[in-house]
Amino acid sequence: MRLLVLSLVLSLAAQALAALEIEDRRLFGPPEAARQLRILSTTDIAIFAPRIESYLSLTPDLAIDYVVASSTEVMKVASAARAPFDLVISSAMDLQTKLANDGFVRRHSSEVTRDLPAWASWNDMVFAFSQEPAAIVVSDAAFADTGIPRSRQDLIDVLRRNPERFRGKVGTYDVRASGLGYLFATQESRVSETYWRLTEVMGGLGARLYCCSSEMIDAVAEGELLVAYNVLGSYALQRQDAGISIILPSDFTTIMLRTAVIPETATEPALAGDFLDHILAQAFGDDPSLSVDRWLSNSEMALSRINLGPGLLVYLDQLKRAAFDTEWTNAILQD
Template identity: 45%
Template sequence: MKVIGLVCAVLLAGAAAAQPAPEAVTSYGPDDAARRLLVRGTTDIARFENVLRLFTSRPDSPRIDYEQWGSNDLFDVTLAECRSGDRAADMVVSSAVDLQIKLANDGCARAHRSTATAGLPQVANWRDEVFGITRELAVIVYNRRLIAAAEVPRSRFDLIDLLRPEDSRFRGRIATYDIEASGLGYLFAFADAQQATTFGSLIEAFGRSGVVATCCSAEIIDGVADGTYLIAYNVLASYALARAEENPDIVAVAPDDYTLVLSRAALIPRHAAEPNLAGAFLDYMLSQAGRAALRSAHLIVTTEDAAMDSLSLPETPETSFRPIALTPSLLVGLDQHKRREFIALWRSTFPRQGDGEAPPE
């Protein structure tokens, strides 16, 4: 019996250790606030902090506990709470917008209607349950100290050309998201496959030249800043532009052929304890003051930002931009069969470590 008890204890401990957990937690607002709001998101605290501080600095404001999560773990914990009926977060904000649509489609979101949400474009409001709150670009990032202007890829065609020579200095020096580790990475890669005739040639060039698939936005841009990578592909401009404020050598390029445009998606879970307060926070983020705070964190990019030295936009950005609409079409990439096939294709390009062919990390 003691042995059985020990085995059970070990199994339970292992199960507990496997539970998803936030990467970081912080709180904003008065300690003695009458109400508390639990917000979980994939946005780095440093990028989201200004919005949280401003909302909780108003009279009679609540206290906000903000948990920063990886996108896949955030989906898993939100779905588990939805199914169990346990108290959930009051708001979930994720860059993996396809997973947000899936949560709503599975009945895990509450509707919220207001003047602010009614003003959203159709591509940023699905069923009054999933709302786009940012406007971010998927970009190519480089370090101007390490790459000459003539070498800078302005499109995917340019990137393929850079990798074509056997002696290319870019071999093993380009990084992108690992789509198995990053929900956002999977979303962008699958969107590329739907958008571009260049996708097959691009991933073939990636595989042949040892492009590194890794996580996450901040880590990849760190690598560009320190010279580990010469180029980062398909990463969020918000992180690159924030880094450029500290390091003016960092430059983000919105590709000329097309640029994916992401709106981070917010939803109020079905079992939220403070759904009305969560709705008020959502309305604040969509207000003029909230959007100004988001823009100051580079979470909203407009064509006016073309004047920034650290951002290169296409000559006709509004025709090159390809918004990722919040619609059920995003569920196509999450179909189990399609996902298995797509990840198998990805693995054939980026073998995982231990396969004997993985590029160095």
């Protein structure tokens, strides 16, 4: 009977993985390991690998199957009846909060989580291990004669004065497809009307729409774009040598919390909790490369941190989402 149950579980897990649009995947540790931790994440392997390797150095008999997918795909699989993962990591903190609110997440409490600052966890279910800014990435060559813009208004002014230069050369998220893009857009629109003015200007220039930060940053580095708006600063740092500048807007910089949750369907919840404690201890420790505070050293930045909690669910309401999508579409698609 136990073998039959195990076979059924593995079959269901295989079906869920087959339905998932995987962007990347890597097995860390020995393939023959007796235990395996399965992680579903929106974070690129190169960004997250140091945390995994650090943990495996302490637990050499373990393997970690790390699967990368879009935030929309992550939400779809994590809310399935048989999600075959032990830990879910996402940059779309509103979707993570919805998973918890809808009963798809286990509670986790430990000495590490009890010492977290209040803003870094919600209801012992959603845990933040990084604070990351939404940045503007620009081509240095494109702004050689105008100077690098330091605020959204600066960028609006340059784009309006040089429409032919920037036509078809500005990129941003397609908020209809990107969970992170939707989160940035909705939260930014609550802070300032400048967001809508800039969106209309980008739309008038035939803005190109993307799913992911890495694609936009690569496009700037390769000359396909001259401006990428609202990309993840941590990803942009990987391309600092590519003739690009990373702008943290001086009017306000939106700060996203990258979060982790343990699904209710996890088959290794204790192991997931131990790994979670490890990355949280790293994040709130002294390692400057992993510390959640590494972005806050610039005192000139006006920070606008997106807070965990039920307030994130407001724009996930179907009617509010439909209204926002319509307004955004009218602003960005002006054909």
